[in-house]
Amino acid sequence: MTTLHLDWTRCRGRGGCVELLPELIGRDEWGYPLTATDVPVPRALRGAAEQAVRDCPRMALQLSPRFAE
Amino acid sequence: MTATLDPPVRTSPLLDATRPPLRPVPLRGAAVIAEVAAAGLTGRGGAGFPMARKLAAVNAAVTVTGRTPVVVGNGSEGEPASSKDRVLLTTAPHLVLDGLAVAADAVGADRAHLVVTPAAVAAVRAAVAQRSDRVPVDVVAAGEHFVSGEETAVVAGLEGRRAVPGDKFRRVVESGVHGRPTLVQNVETLAHLGLIARSGAAWFRSRGTAAEPGTALVTISGAVARPGVFEVDHGAPLRDVVGLAGPRGETPVLVGGFHGAWLAPHEVAGAAFCRASLGTFGASPGAGVLIVLPAGASGLAETARITAYLAGQSAGQCGPCVNGLPRLAAELGRVAAGHGSRPDDRAELYRLAGLTEGRGACHHPDGTVRLVGSALRVFGARS
Numbered sequence: 001m002t003t004l005h006l007d008w009t010r011c012r013g014r015g016g017c018v019e020l021l022p023e024l025i026g027r028d029e030w031g032y033p034l035t036a037t038d039v040p041v042p043r044a045l046r047g048a049a050e051q052a053v054r055d056c057p058r059m060a061l062q063l064s065p066r067f068a069e
Numbered sequence: 070m071t072a073t074l075d076p077p078v079r080t081s082p083l084l085d086a087t088r089p090p091l092r093p094v095p096l097r098g099a100a101v102i103a104e105v106a107a108a109g110l111t112g113r114g115g116a117g118f119p120m121a122r123k124l125a126a127v128n129a130a131v132t133v134t135g136r137t138p139v140v141v142g143n144g145s146e147g148e149p150a151s152s153k154d155r156v157l158l159t160t161a162p163h164l165v166l167d168g169l170a171v172a173a174d175a176v177g178a179d180r181a182h183l184v185v186t187p188a189a190v191a192a193v194r195a196a197v198a199q200r201s202d203r204v205p206v207d208v209v210a211a212g213e214h215f216v217s218g219e220e221t222a223v224v225a226g227l228e229g230r231r232a233v234p235g236d237k238f239r240r241v242v243e244s245g246v247h248g249r250p251t252l253v254q255n256v257e258t259l260a261h262l263g264l265i266a267r268s269g270a271a272w273f274r275s276r277g278t279a280a281e282p283g284t285a286l287v288t289i290s291g292a293v294a295r296p297g298v299f300e301v302d303h304g305a306p307l308r309d310v311v312g313l314a315g316p317r318g319e320t321p322v323l324v325g326g327f328h329g330a331w332l333a334p335h336e337v338a339g340a341a342f343c344r345a346s347l348g349t350f351g352a353s354p355g356a357g358v359l360i361v362l363p364a365g366a367s368g369l370a371e372t373a374r375i376t377a378y379l380a381g382q383s384a385g386q387c388g389p390c391v392n393g394l395p396r397l398a399a400e401l402g403r404v405a406a407g408h409g410s411r412p413d414d415r416a417e418l419y420r421l422a423g424l425t426e427g428r429g430a431c432h433h434p435d436g437t438v439r440l441v442g443s444a445l446r447v448f449g450a451r452s
Binding site for chain 2: 005007008009010011012013028029030031032034035036037062064
């Protein structure tokens with residue numbers, strides 16, 4: 001399954017991924033994405049995940065085919 | 070600091086200052102991996118990962134990428150309560166260098182780095198100058214922050230960047246120093262390898278337990294008469310291990326250092342120094358740090374102090390760590406000061422812990438959450 005990987009060292013909580021993937025990513029009280037570092041992406045959300053990767057202004061997101069660790 | 074052991078304890082092969090360097094390297098290539106696998110040697114830097122699997126992963130990455138690998142001996146020892154790597158490096162530097170040479174041959178590396186605490190640089194450089202290893206060894210002073218010893222932080226430092234943890238999308242074994250497959254091993258792990266290369270897997274397994282063979286160096290501090298570094302068998306009764314340092318009374322012990330977990334006195338009495346036993350208390354041997362709480366001291370207050378220190382040691386990169394750790398420290402401080410006796414205050418601590426855990430490039434938040442959780446478990450039942 002495809003996994004969405006978040007690089008916490010790049011993320012500054014801009015929130016684009018939260019808006020594109022509300023099913024997978026919430027927002028914590030400090031504005032950061034409320035998610036694990038590696039999140040399995042269901043097939044139906046694959047397109048939204050790809051857009052989140054493209055749109056992140058911090059380039060903090062990557063998709064990988066490997067399983068979340 | 071090598072501590073005279075009392076009552077009588079078996080000799081410490083790791084801290085033998087008189088052993089001459091290993092020459093030539095008796096085990097090479099696949100034979101090293103086979104011997105290390107047979108020995109069951111695991112990393113002594115804290116995570117306890119099997120060394121044979123790491124060696125195999127580096128070799129696999131070399132096959133895939135076609136790049137020559139790098140080996141790194143990690144003696145950064147950012148944990149303030151640990152001295153075992155420094156004591157090992159200054160007492161028996163050749164044993165560590167032996168292991169580094171064997172590891173370099175096992176993966177076919179052409180560069181070796183030895184990252185050590187600044188206090189050990191001179192002793193280790195002097196030892197390197199006495200040797201004629203095939204692979205040149207470059208001795209580097211480690212960064213002096215708590216997280217500087219984390220594997221990706223060590224790689225960053227060797228590349229001339231700030232020695233702070235990095236993202237793990239690509240594993241260090243696949244893409245480490247300057248993108249090359251990289252083997253990072255704690256210096257004590259390398260010293261064990263140096264002994265296994267001499268004496269073999271069966272000798273290594275003559276100590277420890279079947280599941281967790283061999284010995285480990287521990288650093289014992291706190292309310293003890295003889296703080297210091299000791300070599301102990303995996304599986305030894307924890308009370309006997311702590312007993313080496315002469316504890317002043319039966320008090321709680323912080324096992325595994327600042328990212329570790331507290332054990333109550335009756336748990337210390339029943340536990341063994343190994344992952345299997347300590348795991349039942351949410352603890353692990355980690356890098357062998359044992360801190361004995363003084364009688365009459367407040368475990369919650371001590372933990373709040375450590376948590377504040379850990380919050381200050383955040384590399385400042387990841388939002389949940391930057392924001393969560395100071396909140397955890399402050400809330401625990403309130404509870405410790407007696408202002409947090411309402412159930413809601415505990416609930417807030419657990420909520421913050423859940424919000425912080427698993428959300429960072431490294432395990433600094435997770436280790437801090439583990440410490441706080443163990444303090445609530447052991448000290449926080451009532452107040």
